[in-house]
Amino acid sequence: MEATRIQLDAADIPTHWYNVVADLPTPPAPPLGGDGKPATPEQMGAIFPGAILEQEMSAQRWIEIPREVREIYRLWRPSPLVRAVRLEQALGTPAKIFFKYEGVSPAGSHKPNSAVPQAFYNKQAGIKRLTTETGAGQWGSSISFAGQMFGLEVRVYMVKVSYDQKPYRRLMMQTWGAEVYPSPSPLTETGRRLLAENPDNEGSLGIAISEAVEEAAGRADTNYTLGSVLNHVAMHQTIIGLEAKKQFDKIGLYPDIVIGPCGGGSSFAGIAFPFLADKAAGDKRAQALRCIAVEPSSCPTLTKGKYAYDFGDASGFTPLMRMYTLGHDFMPPGIHAGGLRYHGASPLVSQLLHDGLIEAAAVQQLGTFEAGVQFARTEGIIPAPESCHAIRQAIDEALKCKATGEARTILFNLTGHGHFDMSSYERYLSGKLENYDYPAEAVAASLDHLPKLG
Numbered sequence: 001m002e003a004t005r006i007q008l009d010a011a012d013i014p015t016h017w018y019n020v021v022a023d024l025p026t027p028p029a030p031p032l033g034g035d036g037k038p039a040t041p042e043q044m045g046a047i048f049p050g051a052i053l054e055q056e057m058s059a060q061r062w063i064e065i066p067r068e069v070r071e072i073y074r075l076w077r078p079s080p081l082v083r084a085v086r087l088e089q090a091l092g093t094p095a096k097i098f099f100k101y102e103g104v105s106p107a108g109s110h111k112p113n114s115a116v117p118q119a120f121y122n123k124q125a126g127i128k129r130l131t132t133e134t135g136a137g138q139w140g141s142s143i144s145f146a147g148q149m150f151g152l153e154v155r156v157y158m159v160k161v162s163y164d165q166k167p168y169r170r171l172m173m174q175t176w177g178a179e180v181y182p183s184p185s186p187l188t189e190t191g192r193r194l195l196a197e198n199p200d201n202e203g204s205l206g207i208a209i210s211e212a213v214e215e216a217a218g219r220a221d222t223n224y225t226l227g228s229v230l231n232h233v234a235m236h237q238t239i240i241g242l243e244a245k246k247q248f249d250k251i252g253l254y255p256d257i258v259i260g261p262c263g264g265g266s267s268f269a270g271i272a273f274p275f276l277a278d279k280a281a282g283d284k285r286a287q288a289l290r291c292i293a294v295e296p297s298s299c300p301t302l303t304k305g306k307y308a309y310d311f312g313d314a315s316g317f318t319p320l321m322r323m324y325t326l327g328h329d330f331m332p333p334g335i336h337a338g339g340l341r342y343h344g345a346s347p348l349v350s351q352l353l354h355d356g357l358i359e360a361a362a363v364q365q366l367g368t369f370e371a372g373v374q375f376a377r378t379e380g381i382i383p384a385p386e387s388c389h390a391i392r393q394a395i396d397e398a399l400k401c402k403a404t405g406e407a408r409t410i411l412f413n414l415t416g417h418g419h420f421d422m423s424s425y426e427r428y429l430s431g432k433l434e435n436y437d438y439p440a441e442a443v444a445a446s447l448d449h450l451p452k453l454g
């Protein structure tokens, strides 16, 4: 019988991350400061260490993973690549479906892949405290874990709607020694202003980022960490796709379709970019490759957003980045995939989409949970609601194969498990979960507020 679970040895953990910037047809648009001029390293140096800034601006194709980081990666890496044979059978598809399972990390998702190097480089730079934001709690728990590995204090601003929905995520962070506050909070100017306007503000990732950046910019011993969007985060996540390529090599297969959920875009970048490297290098197997980023239709950044310069946060503290955006003050509906409620997307993912090198798709909430439950009942693993977006798309692609008889090889990123998302599953199983329409008016209103340049 063919192996369904393709394992690598610890010695096979990649030694370098892949930087897609080296292979882009055109150089990336630079981040801009408030004055409309390219942001200087000095401006960003208030909240990031030099090593991270260097990676953020680098065009070098391969960047070495520090030994200290690889040692911590070994706690859960290499992660398994699994063929979803029982799901294939249930669908009656000729397609081969594989998933790369990132839920085996301590925090239960792909996010520690970047949290660990970010904590490491900050420790090396003499920083004592880290601030960050978290949506569903995945990034907050990842940086809490990573901070603890290197003896750093961590303060997390957690989007209020998730703080209330996910008490166990908060407790994970506290178990790893972090302080956690619901955002908007009274601790920052941004938070105080928003609470004065509306004490019931449910928060958003954009607001929480503003709070964490505000605090880091105001303290010399404190830096800020971001769990997605930025180039260095996307690059750290390429460990996922680089391992997957080694695993496919072992069984002599290559994917035709690579699928990932897309919030800020880091895990999608992580699984897709290493395959795009093959395409750029002229590898014949990759020439017809399709890479699909999947987002919620209620927060449709890539499929309905505008490709423009915008802030990464709600208050305009971050540099302007050229990306697909729904407008920095867009407030997404309270869907259960908290990690996908973000108004923007990685500039690198955005550029690749704009240049036609990848695709994007949007799916409705109910369909994602239907796919997640089918996956749990065939493959056993209960997926995070974010991951369910990729599963929905993978199932739909497999069903297309069934209709046409094509035996495609599909790879999707199972970015995390859903063990702390069971209240969302409860709503789905009891029939209380609903779809949200695309909030066209709210998007139009916030796109009206895009910063005017020049």
Ligand SMILES: *Cc1c(COP(=O)(O)O)cnc(C)c1O
Residues within 6 Å of the ligand: 109, 110, 111, 138, 139, 227, 228, 229, 261, 262, 263, 264, 265, 266, 267, 268, 339, 340, 384, 386, 387, 415, 416, 417
């Ligand atoms: C955060 C998260 C995502 C989305 O974030 P990206 O930066 O787009 O990867 C997807 N899946 C899980 C499980 C997450 O925690």
